[in-house]
Amino acid sequence: MRWSEYDSTVCSVARTVEVIGNRWTLLVLRDVFNGIVRFDEIAGHLGVARDLLARRLTTLVDAGVLERQPYQELGNRTRYEYRLTSAGVELRPVLIALAQWGDAHLAGSEGPPTAIRHEACGGGVRLSIECDRGHDVADGRDLRMVPLKAARRNDSHRS
Amino acid sequence: MRWSEYDSTVCSVARTVEVIGNRWTLLVLRDVFNGIVRFDEIAGHLGVARDLLARRLTTLVDAGVLERQPYQELGNRTRYEYRLTSAGVELRPVLIALAQWGDAHLAGSEGPPTAIRHEACGGGVRLSIECDRGHDVADGRDLRMVPLKAARRNDSHRS
Numbered sequence: 313m314r315w316s317e318y319d320s321t322v323c324s325v326a327r328t329v330e331v332i333g334n335r336w337t338l339l340v341l342r343d344v345f346n347g348i349v350r351f352d353e354i355a356g357h358l359g360v361a362r363d364l365l366a367r368r369l370t371t372l373v374d375a376g377v378l379e380r381q382p383y384q385e386l387g388n389r390t391r392y393e394y395r396l397t398s399a400g401v402e403l404r405p406v407l408i409a410l411a412q413w414g415d416a417h418l419a420g421s422e423g424p425p426t427a428i429r430h431e432a433c434g435g436g437v438r439l440s441i442e443c444d445r446g447h448d449v450a451d452g453r454d455l456r457m458v459p460l461k462a463a464r465r466n467d468s469h470r471s
Numbered sequence: 472m473r474w475s476e477y478d479s480t481v482c483s484v485a486r487t488v489e490v491i492g493n494r495w496t497l498l499v500l501r502d503v504f505n506g507i508v509r510f511d512e513i514a515g516h517l518g519v520a521r522d523l524l525a526r527r528l529t530t531l532v533d534a535g536v537l538e539r540q541p542y543q544e545l546g547n548r549t550r551y552e553y554r555l556t557s558a559g560v561e562l563r564p565v566l567i568a569l570a571q572w573g574d575a576h577l578a579g580s581e582g583p584p585t586a587i588r589h590e591a592c593g594g595g596v597r598l599s600i601e602c603d604r605g606h607d608v609a610d611g612r613d614l615r616m617v618p619l620k621a622a623r624r625n626d627s628h629r630s
Contacts, residue, residue, distance in 0.1 A: 323585050324577065339479065414485075425481045429617050431613045431615045439601070442597050445589070451560070
């Protein structure tokens with residue numbers, strides 16, 4: 313059966329994209345991974361409208377990606393900062409994959425503006441694609457997304 | 472210097488997100504990776520408005536991710552299909568990372584609806600994070616994004 317005969321939304325990519333597949337959310341995650349965790353600081357760094365940022369953060373909290381933690385500076389009212397949950401930390405490969413592609417294809421003559429490093433040793437960090445039977449699949453070719461039992465036929469499909 | 476003092480847009484993540492960081496674009500890429508390459512078929516599978524799809528495809532062609540190829544079926548006018556360029560194929564880790572997170576965190580009781588497999592052997596495919604000095608960084612912790620020479624100070628930063 314062709315992939316097009318399956319419901320586009322019953323898919324692990326589609327479900328993840330529903331949560332994080334927009335520009336501001338991906339940039340918020342980048343900033344939180346980089347230690348920019350306070351609402352005001354994220355808003356300032358990204359230059360994003362505060363109400364839009366608040367909505368994106370609420371989505372990420374509701375999805376279990378971020379936790380909202382109150383903090384208070386002397387003489388100020390309570391504010392909030394955001395920490396990655398363990399599920400949130402598992403989004404790191406998404407950020408590395410985005411960074412790696414930008415490094416390779418969107419860098420100017422000075423080279424990539426950013427690098428992801430292993431904090432303890434300063435070494436560069438890369439993603440590699442691995443086949444669990446040990447074959448070399450590093451080039452990303454010869455891979456196929458297959459529907460499993462939980463996939464759904466696309467009832468609206470006509471062909 | 473803190474990360475927040477750097478220009479948010481001069482960053483490999485931000486640059487990639489500018490090209491592919493939206494829901495429809497990511498789903499288009501998923502479909503093209505899965506062999507759904509004709510405009511009409513993508514539009515039908517995703518249920519996306521044709522003018523929006525056309526804009527997203529144009530962005531991907533302009534960015535060198537997809538190539539537009541004419542085809543003609545007997546008796547019909549020329550139509551177009553879209554093929555990944557070699558730069559496009561290098562987005563595979565982004566798709567795998569999204570799928571992997573959805574598999575782990577958004578699957579229902581029946582398990583993940585989709586899997587990415589090595590076509591030749593049917594083996595499962597995973598991303599792993601590697602430190603180029605050989606340390607174990609698989610858990611995605613202890614990584615840090617650092618600004619390089621091509622990074623830019625955020626002139627609007629005041630603190």
